[in-house]
Amino acid sequence: MANFFLYTSLFLIWFMLFYHMFLMQGGYVFSQNYKKTAAKWTKKSHRFPTVSILIPAHNEEVVIEETLKSMIRLDYPKNKMEVIVINDNSSDRTGEIVENYARQFPFIKPVHTKPPYGGKGKSGALNNGLKEATGEMIVVYDADNTPEPDAIHYLVLGLENDPDAGAVVGKFRVTNSNKNLLTRLINIETITFQWLAQAGRWFWFRMATIPGTNFAIRKSILDRLGGWDEKALSEDTELSFRVYELGYHIRFFPMAITWEQEPEKLKVWWKQRTRWARGNEYVIFKYLFQFHKLKRKKMAVDLVYFLFTYLLFFSGILISHSIFVLNLFFDLNLSIGFVSYVLLILGFLLFVTEVTLALSFERGQLTLKNFFTVLLMYITYSQMWLILVVYASWLELKRVVLKQEVVWYKTQRFSEQKKGEKSEKVKAR
Template identity: 75%
Template sequence: MADLFLYISLFLIWYMLFYHAFLMVGGYLHSLKYGEFKKKLNTPIEDFPKVSILIPAHNEEVVIEDTIKSMIRLNYPKDKLEVIVINDNSSDLTGSIIDDYAKQYSFIQAVHTKPPHAGKGKSGALNQGIKHSTGEIIVVYDADNTPEPDAIHYLALGLKNDEKAGAMVGKFRVVNANKNLLTRLINIETLTFQWLAQAGRWFWFKMTTIPGTNFAIRRSILEELGGWDEKALSEDTELSIRVYNLGYYIRFFPAAVTWEQEPENLRVWWRQRTRWARGNQYVIFKYLFSLHKLKNKKVFIDLFYFLFTYFLFFGSVLLSHAIFVVNLVNDLGLSIGAVSYVLLIVGFLLFVTEVCLALSMEKNQLTMKNFLTVLLMYFTYSQMWIFLVVYSSCLEIKRVIFRQEVKWYKTQRFKQAKKENYPA
């Protein structure tokens, strides 16, 4: 019986490894080709669409000023741009900082949420912010983001020149990547995710998941969908499914770049990633049992990917680990023997190859320091995700059984002495 379970777990693990290798090839090809789309963005300035940027902010006094300053530096006609910063029931100086800039710049608008529509999470703040917007294109940034000057240009004109795209997704980079080992690991994780899962899925399937920041979406789509789901902790993933279902695709366009801050200690990382995992699990079960109602069957690809990742893949890794540990203290009579060790070694090498390929697509990222970090990542950071998924699953099951209210955890910010990786 132990043999059977081990074979099943290894099959599922290798299935995911090969699928990721397939995606990474697509990501690499997209990195070579997206420049062709970039050359097509020749819209006359008088035809630029009106853009509304929404920035939800709850107790963000540490970072919000840098974010607003980056909006001022955007290379986009200010008469066709409005920046709406939503002070979502903050108890610090966030509101007054926003008000100060709103008084100085006519295109910056402060929105202060009030009970009962206040402090309930990002989705609620965005739904309040869009009521005050007038743009035909809505762009979202988190309060710790500093987009590069041309980011809005690429997002807005990308949508303008692609009628089949419901949303345009840019790339995000880690501004504090060199702070410590954890931020270096997160930097590698984010680059791999974007060039593998985002670029790879776009190249092969014309599918990309809307992230929480640095994306543009048509106002008409948001109005048709009724805005963001306020019960979703992962509002971006949930919105993606509904956009697909309307018949649009979501384009990954890495020319639009923003820089964001990542957690600098394990406590903050754990709470943020737990929210992400629970949010994606909510999306899985929200749509898994209503697949027959979905009009666009391509949605199955994404739902299956999330289901496989959060339950089958991580479950298989956990099961194989458990069998290995038990076999050390109690001989289970495994017949697979040395073959399992060969598979584990080859799997490790495949993991390293995929991540290094992702790093090679970014300037100055495939370094010896990062290579050594990747080797460490497999045995530490990647394994932490297994326990995190188990923990988040237990919390989500508990929430459903006891019908608990969804609580939003706002990621703690850290004061940046300087933009460590921001280009000169």
């Protein structure tokens, strides 16, 4: 029996490792060509459609001013742009700060919400902002984001030149990546995700996942879909599946860059990532049980990917870890003992290779310091994810069984980073 479980776990693990290797090959080819596409599109004459930028903000006084300043610096016709800040039942100075900027800049429009219509989470705030939006294109930024001046231009450029794209998603980078070990690990994680999962899936399947920030979507699509699902903790992933179902694809276009703050404390990271895991599990089961009704069976590619990422792959790792520990105390008569150690080492080397390759796509990121951080990442950060997914799965199961109400957790922000860390934006470009 132990051999059966071990073989099963190894299959699950190596299936995912080979799939990631496949995605990384696509990500590499894409990284060598996307700038040519951007240059070709830029040379063509194009119009400037009206854009509504939605920024949901709940108790964001620490970061909202820098975000508003970045909106002012956007290189897009201001008469074609409106920035709608949804002050979602804040109890701090968020509303006051937004109002001050709105008095100076007419394109900034505050929307203040109170219960029972406000304070329900990001999806609800976005839906309230959507009601006020007048633009042809809807762009979303989190309240801690500082997009580069040409970000909106590139997001819109993607939609204007790709009529089959329902949404265009850009790239996000970590502003406080050098704050501590945790932010360095998160920085490596985000770079790897974007070049492996986003770029790789776009290259091979013309699919990408709408992130929580730095994306543009046609307002007509949101109107057809009825906005965001307010029951979803990962409203971005859930929206992606509904865009697919309408027959559109989601384009990854990393020319559009935003910078965002990441958790600086483990407790904040844990709560944020638990919300992500629970939200994605909600999406998995929502569409898994409805799969026979879906028109676009291509969605199976992403459904299987998320199913493996959050359930099967982690189950395989959990089983293999458990068998390894048990075998230290009890003789389980494993027939694959030595081979399993070889596969463990090869898995580690493959992990390091994929992550360092992703880092090489970003200027200044493939450093000796980051390389050693990747080695540490495998035995620390990646193992924390295992525990977190188990915990999130338990919470989500309990929510479903007990029919509990979804509770939104807003990620804690931190005061402005040092000027030395801000300079990383310049180096990365």
